[in-house]
Amino acid sequence: MNIYANWFIRMALIYLALGVVMGAVIGIQPEWSQRLRFVHIHLNLLGFVTMMIAGVAYHVLPRFNARPVPWPGGILVHFILHNAGLIGMSATHLAGGLWSGGLLHAVFVGFALMTGAGLLIMVYNLFFVLLAPREGP
Ligand code: HEM
Numbered sequence: 352m353n354i355y356a357n358w359f360i361r362m363a364l365i366y367l368a369l370g371v372v373m374g375a376v377i378g379i380q381p382e383w384s385q386r387l388r389f390v391h392i393h394l395n396l397l398g399f400v401t402m403m404i405a406g407v408a409y410h411v412l413p414r415f416n417a418r419p420v421p422w423p424g425g426i427l428v429h430f431i432l433h434n435a436g437l438i439g440m441s442a443t444h445l446a447g448g449l450w451s452g453g454l455l456h457a458v459f460v461g462f463a464l465m466t467g468a469g470l471l472i473m474v475y476n477l478f479f480v481l482l483a484p485r486e487g488p
Pocket residue numbers: 370371372373374375377378384385388391392395396399400
């Protein structure tokens with residue numbers, strides 16, 4: 352298995368565990384929802400769902416279509432940006448960054464852009480894998 356695909360899937364499962372715990376905490380303490388809701392949703396959807404899809408797609412699509420991704424090194428860059436961005440967004444949101452309007456908000460936006468850049472690398476790599484298969488020898 353592609354080593355980065357393996358890393359994406361492992362991280363997806365870790366985010367699922369964290370997201371589920373956070374969902375349970377909101378269920379027990381609904382008054383914490385304002386801070387925790389965003390983190391619960393994004394750990395589950397951006398962490399678990401998107402990373403699981405990325406990991407499986409990076410492994411499967413190049414094999415399905417007999418064509419390598421156009422930028423193999425971009426998979427590691429995506430992995431780093433996606434994780435650093437999601438963890439950074441979650442931490443700054445927990446600290447109130449989304450509504451602070453100050454430096455913390457700017458830091459939140461920085462992490463959001465980091466995550467977005469990682470996802471765009473995935474879009475680029477997976478989109479071009481789906482072009483016509485390369486001719487075999
Ligand atoms: C045992 C596991 C889970 C528990 C206990 C749980 C709990 C909750 C709670 C209490 C809320 C309401 C939050 C609020 O209104 O402040 C919520 C919302 C949400 N959860 Fe979970 N959750 C779980 C798993 C998941 C998973 C696996 C996903 C996605 C893959 C997910 C996605 C969402 C989304 C998208 C919302 C927002 C729904 C909306 O906008 O109304 N949750 N969850």
